[in-house]
Amino acid sequence: MTTRLPSAGFSITIRIAVTADASSIGRLTTCVGEAGAIVTALDVVDSDPTRVLVDLTCDTADSAHADQVVKQLEDQDGVDVRKVSDRTFLLHLGGKIEVNSKVALRNRDELSRAYTPGVARVCMAIAENPADARRLTIKRNTVAVVSDGSAVLGLGNIGPAAAMPVMEGKAALFKRFGGVDAWPVVLDTQDTDEIVKIVKAIAPAYGGINLEDIAAPRCFEIEARLREQLDIPVFHDDQHGTAICVLAALTNALRVVGKRMQDVKVVVSGAGAAGTAIMKLLMRQGVGDIIAYDRKGALHRGMPDLNPSMQWLADHTNKANYSGDLPGAIAGADVFIGVSAPNLLTGDDIAKMADKSIVFAMANPDPEVDPREARKHAAVVATGRSDQPNQINNVLAFPGVFRGMLDVSAEEFTEEMALAAARAIADVVGEDKLNPTVIIPSVFDPRVTPAVAAAIRAVVRGVPAPANPAATPESELDQAPEGIF
Numbered sequence: 154m155t156t157r158l159p160s161a162g163f164s165i166t167i168r169i170a171v172t173a174d175a176s177s178i179g180r181l182t183t184c185v186g187e188a189g190a191i192v193t194a195l196d197v198v199d200s201d202p203t204r205v206l207v208d209l210t211c212d213t214a215d216s217a218h219a220d221q222v223v224k225q226l227e228d229q230d231g232v233d234v235r236k237v238s239d240r241t242f243l244l245h246l247g248g249k250i251e252v253n254s255k256v257a258l259r260n261r262d263e264l265s266r267a268y269t270p271g272v273a274r275v276c277m278a279i280a281e282n283p284a285d286a287r288r289l290t291i292k293r294n295t296v297a298v299v300s301d302g303s304a305v306l307g308l309g310n311i312g313p314a315a316a317m318p319v320m321e322g323k324a325a326l327f328k329r330f331g332g333v334d335a336w337p338v339v340l341d342t343q344d345t346d347e348i349v350k351i352v353k354a355i356a357p358a359y360g361g362i363n364l365e366d367i368a369a370p371r372c373f374e375i376e377a378r379l380r381e382q383l384d385i386p387v388f389h390d391d392q393h394g395t396a397i398c399v400l401a402a403l404t405n406a407l408r409v410v411g412k413r414m415q416d417v418k419v420v421v422s423g424a425g426a427a428g429t430a431i432m433k434l435l436m437r438q439g440v441g442d443i444i445a446y447d448r449k450g451a452l453h454r455g456m457p458d459l460n461p462s463m464q465w466l467a468d469h470t471n472k473a474n475y476s477g478d479l480p481g482a483i484a485g486a487d488v489f490i491g492v493s494a495p496n497l498l499t500g501d502d503i504a505k506m507a508d509k510s511i512v513f514a515m516a517n518p519d520p521e522v523d524p525r526e527a528r529k530h531a532a533v534v535a536t537g538r539s540d541q542p543n544q545i546n547n548v549l550a551f552p553g554v555f556r557g558m559l560d561v562s563a564e565e566f567t568e569e570m571a572l573a574a575a576r577a578i579a580d581v582v583g584e585d586k587l588n589p590t591v592i593i594p595s596v597f598d599p600r601v602t603p604a605v606a607a608a609i610r611a612v613v614r615g616v617p618a619p620a621n622p623a624a625t626p627e628s629e630l631d632q633a634p635e636g637i638f
């Protein structure tokens with residue numbers, strides 16, 4: 154987006170000493186407002202007859218804007234800026250997750266059962282019957298969030314240490330939304346063979362593997378090989394989580410505009426992890442007319458030097474073998490999906506799409522087209538941003554998908570599960586709520602995870618998804634384990 158709006162992601166708290174008079178606090182908030190920031194809190198820390206010490210908190214648009222807000226305050230008469238704290242960095246001090254013991258360790262008696270000597274009998278039980286690992290260890294509810302830091306958000310190859318805040322965040326989301334204990338496992342290697350070997354070696358402790366932010370096309374081979382070698386589900390969130398959410402959003406967007414999957418022409422910009430999985434799932438759901446776009450242009454037959462996944466797309470999409478530019482491709486198209494790079498299209502390009510067009514511009518943090526421009530011409534617009542309507546984010550999918558898979562000890566993640574999860578997410582938006590700005594539930598809608606988990610469990614059990622998942626047990630972990638003793 155060209156003009157950035159203030160966001161909680163760039164919230165700062167400024168400690169300011171100001172001359173004590175009737176209008177001094179008012180002048181401060183006016184100054185911040187005139188600088189384009191939004192005041193969200195103001196606390197008086199201390200005061201005496203001559204001076205007031207306040208903590209003023211405000212949302213800014215980015216780091217440069219935050220500096221400018223502080224500078225404008227410093228330029229005011231009688232204002233002394235003492236300290237500026239970045240609230241996002243404050244929240245990350247010491248990391249975002251921790252391990253808690255589920256058992257009390259208050260005396261020798263408890264220690265003797267939780268640890269040695271008692272624990273030895275439990276170890277031997279698992280040695281004799283490996284399936285007991287799911288009942289007697291954290292395996293039944295634990296997922297490894299594995300990354301090599303090679304494609305982190307839209308930031309690129311920033312390495313494993315720098316990827317940690319995202320992986321910790323993912324683990325926090327797993328717990329908050331799915332009750333799943335997830336743990337970051339970042340790897341100081343970007344070698345495919347080595348990653349497969351390491352993940353295979355750590356797998357015994359986990360009930361599932363969530364691959365995260367591993368660059369395409371390596372991610373495809375890593376996922377395929379691990380699926381083949383492991384007896385626990387392997388899910389690549391950037392591929393499958395995104396594809397599930399996009400299919401859910403498109404299902405409802407098509408309901409809004411009154412078009413059918415099999416009739417629409419779709420253009421996807423970005424044939425990486427997300428784009429490839431999105432296209433495959435949409436094709437599986439009946440979309441027949443797709444053009445895939447990447448840096449080198451529209452993927453078409455006869456294009457040289459394509460990697461295997463792009464070659465597959467060139468062979469299986471683009472019916473008319475179009476090879477022109479992106480604005481040309483979307484002219485007359487019904488749906489544009491962007492998972493590539495910022496600012497590739499203008500409002501005028503969107504105006505040339507078919508009547509009642511749908512635009513999902515999902516590059517983070519800045520979408521392929523400014524959604525405010527796109528909304529002037531398209532019937533439905535969605536982005537990945539939390540400050541815009543119709544936020545498409547994987548958190549709608551992965552907590553429920555893993556909740557469901559762990560509940561039934563699933564051994565693999567399948568395309569049937571992806572389709573069922575997408576249907577479950579779409580169905581959460583009832584007919585009475587569906588409109589161009591509500592095609593997808595809020596990430597905070599408490600119905601989403603139970604609905605997705607129930608749909609996944611139903612696929613594994615080979616039964617229809619329950620009509621009212623909230624009325625069924627949310628997790629089999631809530632039920633008493635059988636046959637342990």
Ligand SMILES: NC(=O)c1ccc[n+]([C@@H]2O[C@H](COP(=O)([O-])OP(=O)(O)OC[C@H]3O[C@@H](n4cnc5c(N)ncnc54)[C@H](O)[C@@H]3O)[C@@H](O)[C@H]2O)c1
Nearest residue numbers: 307369423424425426427447448492493494516517537546
């Ligand atoms: N909103 C969401 O929930 C969500 C989910 C997944 C990905 N994304 C965003 O989508 C983007 C891609 O994610 P990914 O995981 O697929 O990354 P990726 O690196 O696997 O794939 C990105 C692809 O886009 C291509 N690309 C780059 N610039 C391009 C351009 N100017 N025109 C056409 N293609 C271009 C790259 O060559 C690559 O093939 C990122 O910005 C990411 O933040 C958003």
Ligand SMILES: O=C(O)C[C@H](O)C(=O)O
Nearest residue numbers: 306307391517546547548
């Ligand atoms: O994973 C997310 O929540 C964000 C998305 O996958 C992205 O890459 O931007």
